[in-house]
Amino acid sequence: MTRPPVDGLLLDIGGVLYQGAEALPGAPEAMQRLRASGLALRFATNTSRTTRAALAEKLGRLGFDVAAEEIFTAPLAAVQTIRExxxxxxxxxxxxxxxxxxxxxxxxxxxxxxxxxxxxxxxxxxxxxxxxxxxxxxxxxxxxxxxxxxxxxxxxxxxxxxxxxxxxxxxxxxxYGKPAPGFFREAAEALGVAPERLLMVGDDVESDVIGALDAGLQAALVRTGKFSPEDETTLADRAPVLEDFPALVDWLLGAGGENG
CATH class of the missing domain: 3.40.50.1000 (HAD superfamily/HAD-like)
Incomplete structure (x- = not known):
């Protein structure tokens, strides 16, 4: 698989970084490598059972250094419009x-x-x-x-x-959440990255991957979380499919640890 030219990533959280109350194997270490690469990074989730602050706290307990302000959520996208x-x-x-x-x-x-x-x-x-x-x-x-x-x-x-x-x-x-095109566009704007140079990574073939592709982003699917083998048929080679988040980071950064 050819590594895409990207300037930033949007990462889904549940099913990509953790499942339930446990980090997925190798995910915290892979996150450290991704941070060190210098790529722009935000976390994009449809989770609507908890606040951004509580989600950041949970990620911290699981070994991920994430600030609440780095998490882009569906409620965040909705509140501004509702107020307006x-x-x-x-x-x-x-x-x-x-x-x-x-x-x-x-x-x-x-x-x-x-x-x-x-x-x-x-x-x-x-x-x-x-x-x-x-x-x-x-x-x-x-x-x-x-x-x-x-x-x-x-x-x-x-x-x-x-x-x-x-x-x-x-x-x-x-x-307001994924796969709405506006969700991805707002996230790209917040990151300051052109949509075509932004890679969305998720475990939901419809909301994460196809939604991002339809909004003009790049996308990749991981075989963790809610992934099922039928998802690869649905995707029909429109985006790469990686075993898990650490494999995604290996593919993206390569052995030298730099995006190419």
């Missing part, structure tokens, strides 16, 4: 995400913001959201991923709940 539009969203999100969702006007909700609430999803909340949508409220989704992998197996992500509300109300969701 003056919307008052009903929050169907995980309670731990609360500190990252502030600064909205007071008053009755006139929009629905949905993220991965996990076990906090319930009929009452979903039905309240449905009624708002039927009254004309917009549906704002932090992501529409179908599932993710935890240590004990696959788990539903927010996508199935977004699809249910879309089906019931006839309202199409505005998606």
């Amino acid at each position: 539009r003056g919307l008052r969203p009903l929050l169907l999100v995980h309670p731990d995400l609360g500190p990252d969702l502030t600064g909205f006007p007071d008053g009755p909700p006139d929009a629905v913001l949905i993220g991965d609430a996990g076990e906090h999803f319930d009929y009452r909340g979903l039905n309240r959201a449905f009624r708002l949508l039927m009254e004309g409220a917009p549906l704002l989704a932090l992501a529409r991923n179908r599932y993710f992998r935890e240590q004990d197996g696959l788990s539903l992500d927010v996508g199935p709940f977004v699809a249910a509300l879309e089906y019931a109300s006839g309202v199409a969701a505005e998606v």
